[in-house]
Amino acid sequence: xxxxxxxxxxxxxxxxxxxxxxxxxxxxxxxxxxxxxxxxxxxxxxxxxxxxxxxxxxxxxxxxxxxxxxxxxxxxxxxxxxxxxxxxxxxxxxxxxxxxxxxxxxxxxxxxxxxxxxxxxxxxxxxxxxxxxxxxxxxxxxxxxxxxxxxxxxxxxxxxxxxxxxxxxxxxxxxxxxxxxxxxxxxxxxxxxxxxxxxxxxxxxxxxxxxxxxxxxxxxxxxxxxxxxxxxxxxxxxxxxxxxxxxxxxxxxxxxxxxxxxxxxxxxxxxxxxxxxxxxx
Amino acid sequence: xxxxxxxxxxxxxxxxxxxxxxxxxxxxxxxxxxxxxxxxxxxxxxxxxxxxxxxxxxxxxxxxxxxxxxxxxxxxxxxxxxxxxxxxxxxxxxxxxxxxxxxxxxxxxxxxxxxxxxxxxxxxxxxxxxxxxxxxxxxxxxxxxxxxxxxxxxxxxxxxxxxxxxxxxxxxxxxxxxxxxxxxxxxxxxxxxxxxxxxxxxxxxxxxxxxxxxxxxxxxxxxxxxxxxxxxxxxxxxxxxxxxxxxxxxxxxxxxxxxxxxxxxxxxxxxxxxxxxxxxxxxxxxxxxxxxxxxxxxxxxxxxxxxxxxxxxxxxxxxxxxxxxxxxxxxxxxxxxxxxxxxxxxxxxxx
Numbered sequence: 129x130x131x132x133x134x135x136x137x138x139x140x141x142x143x144x145x146x147x148x149x150x151x152x153x154x155x156x157x158x159x160x161x162x163x164x165x166x167x168x169x170x171x172x173x174x175x176x177x178x179x180x181x182x183x184x185x186x187x188x189x190x191x192x193x194x195x196x197x198x199x200x201x202x203x204x205x206x207x208x209x210x211x212x213x214x215x216x217x218x219x220x221x222x223x224x225x226x227x228x229x230x231x232x233x234x235x236x237x238x239x240x241x242x243x244x245x246x247x248x249x250x251x252x253x254x255x256x257x258x259x260x261x262x263x264x265x266x267x268x269x270x271x272x273x274x275x276x277x278x279x280x281x282x283x284x285x286x287x288x289x290x291x292x293x294x295x296x297x298x299x300x301x302x303x304x305x306x307x308x309x310x311x312x313x314x315x316x317x318x319x320x321x322x323x324x325x326x327x328x329x330x331x332x333x334x335x336x337x338x339x340x341x342x343x344x345x346x347x348x349x350x351x352x353x354x355x356x357x358x359x360x361x362x363x364x365x366x367x368x369x370x371x372x373x374x375x376x377x378x379x380x381x382x383x384x385x386x387x388x389x390x391x392x393x394x395x396x397x398x399x400x401x402x403x404x405x406x407x408x409x
Numbered sequence: 410x411x412x413x414x415x416x417x418x419x420x421x422x423x424x425x426x427x428x429x430x431x432x433x434x435x436x437x438x439x440x441x442x443x444x445x446x447x448x449x450x451x452x453x454x455x456x457x458x459x460x461x462x463x464x465x466x467x468x469x470x471x472x473x474x475x476x477x478x479x480x481x482x483x484x485x486x487x488x489x490x491x492x493x494x495x496x497x498x499x500x501x502x503x504x505x506x507x508x509x510x511x512x513x514x515x516x517x518x519x520x521x522x523x524x525x526x527x528x529x530x531x532x533x534x535x536x537x538x539x540x541x542x543x544x545x546x547x548x549x550x551x552x553x554x555x556x557x558x559x560x561x562x563x564x565x566x567x568x569x570x571x572x573x574x575x576x577x578x579x580x581x582x583x584x585x586x587x588x589x590x591x592x593x594x595x596x597x598x599x600x601x602x603x604x605x606x607x608x609x610x611x612x613x614x615x616x617x618x619x620x621x622x623x624x625x626x627x628x629x630x631x632x633x634x635x636x637x638x639x640x641x642x643x644x645x646x647x648x649x650x651x652x653x654x655x656x657x658x659x660x661x662x663x664x665x666x667x668x669x670x671x672x673x674x675x676x677x678x679x680x681x682x683x684x685x686x687x688x689x690x691x692x693x694x695x696x697x698x699x700x701x702x703x704x705x706x707x708x709x710x711x712x713x714x715x716x717x718x719x720x721x722x723x724x725x726x727x728x729x730x731x732x733x734x735x736x737x738x739x740x741x742x743x744x745x746x747x748x749x750x751x752x753x754x755x756x757x758x759x760x
Contacts, residue, residue: 182487205698207698371697
């Protein structure tokens with residue numbers, strides 16, 4: 129019987145400090161046993177439990193794309209016991225990874241459609257995975273227009289800044305980067321909150337267009353009315369939720385919303401699904 | 410596996426009981442109820458210790474025999490000079506065959522409800538599943554049910570057989586043992602019980618007598634058709650939860666509560682990853698790293714517990730409620746919150 133709680137051992141290959149406040153670091157992890165990488169077959173939108181021996185585990189969205197081989201990438205915000213310890217670790221250290229866990233964005237349904245990605249703050253990780261996945265030369269022809277609205281408090285708080293600049297220059301994707309405010313006179317992108325930019329830049333809703341939203345609750349709260357105004361059907365609005373988790377496989381009992389477990393039945397739900405669930409998230 | 414023929418019944422003379430248990434202890438790790446001050450509890454029986462079958466029920470359920478309150482999952486070494494440091498290794502476990510003697514039918518049936526969580530087509534919890542498979546359940550029918558028992562309307566009963574391998578019925582100077590599964594058949598051989606009798610009628614009449622001793626009931630027939638959001642937003646939760654002090658006694662005593670936590674413990678350079686019972690009654694259970702908590706108030710946590718048992722579980726598995734009517738939470742709640750009342754309120758609620 130396979131033990132679903134046993135993490136694969138991985139080595140921290142590279143650590144990148146993403147943001148000016150140094151609270152977000154990206155960890156590139158390499159499997160100690162190469163055969164484990166094949167077992168860790170994942171899709172964009174899934175998450176994993178990062179395991180730090182002596183501290184515990186944390187559920188984190190996978191930031192790398194399944195099209196990127198040889199490593200798995202996670203961007204981790206420093207908040208609690210495990211993440212704080214992780215931030216103090218160095219390249220070469222050994223941790224564990226358990227997964228992939230949860231469902232993914234519904235890629236079968238999304239093929240052939242316009243995709244509008246709306247992200248805020250550090251919840252951009254699985255959205256980065258999705259963008260890299262869709263921009264893969266083999267995958268790109270399978271999608272119509274791709275729009276990305278991504279906002280952070282200030283330019284220095286945006287994740288993956290080098291990649292964002294590259295995507296800005298690509299004709300395969302329409303980027304709408306925004307910051308709440310900046311005093312940088314050379315800032316050449318948008319200024320304003322994500323819901324406002326969404327109203328200005330997002331494609332109108334129709335059967336051929338899906339929105340994927342990931343961000344802090346306040347951003348989601350104010351973006352949803354905008355999407356309603358733009359005529360997005362609730363089964364065309366896709367969201368990824370966060371909950372405190374332990375097991376990640378639907379057994380330990382804490383991450384439920386009604387009868388659904390966010391770890392196993394989610395973390396990705398359509399707004400139409402969420403409309404039917406108790407408002408306890 | 411249920412035996413597909415008319416069930417076999419043997420008679421066990423009580424004067425041979427000590428020797429029979431000794432026989433069993435040669436091939437099984439034995440567990441049974443023992444007296445502990447004013448209460449009974451299940452524990453592993455040392456050599457020469459007998460299960461005390463003169464009891465109503467244990468204060469805590471026997472779920473810990475399969476699902477310990479605290480158990481080691483993994484071990485690891487944090488000394489960087491050692492090979493495989495920081496790599497999790499499976500802890501060694503004893504899954505040799507074990508038998509529980511004298512478990513009440515409701516508590517045995519509870520394992521079947523919990524199995525739906527731990528043993529799924531997609532994923533199996535190896536600790537629970539292996540321990541469960543290693544266990545033979547020898548039940549003790551309830552001739553005199555307790556006033557808080559409501560098993561007959563909770564999908565169970567004082568002579569209920571589902572979840573048991575053998576059902577013992579106390580008939581004075583002897584027990585009848587009804588053999589329910591092939592696991593039970595094996596235990597029968599190990600004990601040397603072979604006096605077959607035809608006691609069907611006698612057992613049936615004792616069963617009916619016991620069932621009439623159950624005097625409290627719940628109604629669950631309408632739960633499935635209720636709209637989840639209606640029950641969730643119902644106005645009665647504030648009242649129901651008002652007295653609750655979120656002590657968690659109900660979840661610890663309950664045979665069907667299975668929630669757990671995973672924690673690392675470190676001593677010097679060696680560490681263990683532990684799995685411990687947890688409770689939805691505690692605010693830390695759902696507290697996010699950000700400080701946000703979707704179940705921040707006591708009312709929300711009480712609502713979660715009862716909605717889980719009486720609505721979410723019903724909808725998820727389409728196999729009844731997540732309760733066997735053992736009555737422990739009713740008897741032990743320090744502020745008299747009563748699942749029977751809450752269940753009936755939910756069942757009859759109209760928006």
